[in-house]
Structure formats: structure tokens, C-alpha cells
Amino acid sequence: xxxxxxxxxxAATAEFSQYGIAGARVERIAKAARTSKERVYAYFRSKxxxxxxxxxxxxxxxxxxxxxxxxxxxxxxxxxxxxFVSHPERYRLMQWGLLELAPDQGLPIQYKIDxxxxxxxxxxxxxxxxxxxxxxxxxxxxxxxxxxEGIVAxxxxxxxxxxxxx
Numbered sequence: 388x389x390x391x392x393x394x395x396x397x398a399a400t401a402e403f404s405q406y407g408i409a410g411a412r413v414e415r416i417a418k419a420a421r422t423s424k425e426r427v428y429a430y431f432r433s434k435x436x437x438x439x440x441x442x443x444x445x446x447x448x449x450x451x452x453x454x455x456x457x458x459x460x461x462x463x464x465x466x467x468x469x470x471f472v473s474h475p476e477r478y479r480l481m482q483w484g485l486l487e488l489a490p491d492q493g494l495p496i497q498y499k500i501d502x503x504x505x506x507x508x509x510x511x512x513x514x515x516x517x518x519x520x521x522x523x524x525x526x527x528x529x530x531x532x533x534x535x536e537g538i539v540a541x542x543x544x545x546x547x548x549x550x551x552x553x
Contacts, residue, residue, distance in 0.1 A: 457506030467529035
């Protein structure tokens with residue numbers, strides 16, 4: 388993306404983090420990006436498309452920083468907790484999407500569900516759990532506001548790694 392596009396994305400990230408999708412204003416994004424509202428729409432057809440772009444970029448950064456390891460869900464939960472404590476604006480950005488987008492318009496998480504399913508098939512994780520539920524519960528515990536130690540202990544109890552792979 389060129390410098391105008393980069394400025395739009397940076398301004399939109401700040402705007403969506405603070406105001407959510409419904410509360411964000413393209414006029415404020417354009418002003419902060421030192422461009423026009425028309426230019427914003429030339430890059431992104433709608434405010435929702437711009438949000439999805441920003442959120443997908445943020446999700447990539449979060450995934451890289453927290454590295455889902457299905458064989459070590461407690462460690463993953465601790466990393467997610469630490470990441471969002473250090474980056475509360477990214478937490479807000481993700482939460483706005485959960486609150487304001489329809490479930491079928493959400494962000495891509497299927498690859499994580501697939502990782503968990505593969506770990507179940509390999510005997511590294513209890514196969515009686517739905518992989519989506521595992522991801523949901525671990526992430527919810529990670530952002531619960533509890534201490535790192537408490538979060539890690541809770542995830543260890545809920546999802547102990549199977550020590551004897553098939």
C-alpha cells in the first residue's frame with residue numbers, strides 16, 4: 388500500500404479502537420490521515436470493509452505474537468493475556484468486531500480451529516471438545532482480567548495436554 392493508504396489504515400486503526408465500527412467516522416479517519424473522505428472510499432468501498440482490513444492486519448500481528456500451540460494451551464493463554472495487557476487498543480479493536488459484526492461476517496479463525504482439530508487427531512488434546520469451543524474458552528479466559536498465573540492454571544485444568552499421543 389502507498390503512503391496515503393498506510394495513513395488511512397493507521398488512522399482507521401485508532402478510530403475503530405476508540406469508537407467501534409458504528410461510532411467510527413470516515414470524516415475523522417480522513418482528517419487524521421491527511422486526505423479526503425473520497426480518497427478513503429477510493430481505497431475501501433465501505434467503513435465495514437476498512438474495519439475488516441484493519442482487523443485482519445491486527446489479527447495477523449496478534450497471531451504472530453501469541454503463537455497458538457495446541458500442545459501448550461496454557462502457554463498460549465498466558466501469551467494472549469500478556470499481549471492484550473500490553474496492547475489494550477488491539478483488544479478493543481477485536482471486541483468491537485465481535486460486538487458489531489454478524490457472526491458470519493467475523494474475522495478468519497478457521498485456521499486455528501483446524502490446528503486444534505489436528506492436535507485432537509494426533510492425540511495431543513482431548514477429542515471430546517469441539518475445537519471452536521476450546522479456542523473460545525481459552526481466549527475468553529485469557530482476556531478475563533485475571534492474573535496470568537490464575538489464567539494459566541485454569542486452562543491447564545480445562546485442557547490438559549494428552550501425554551500419550553496415538
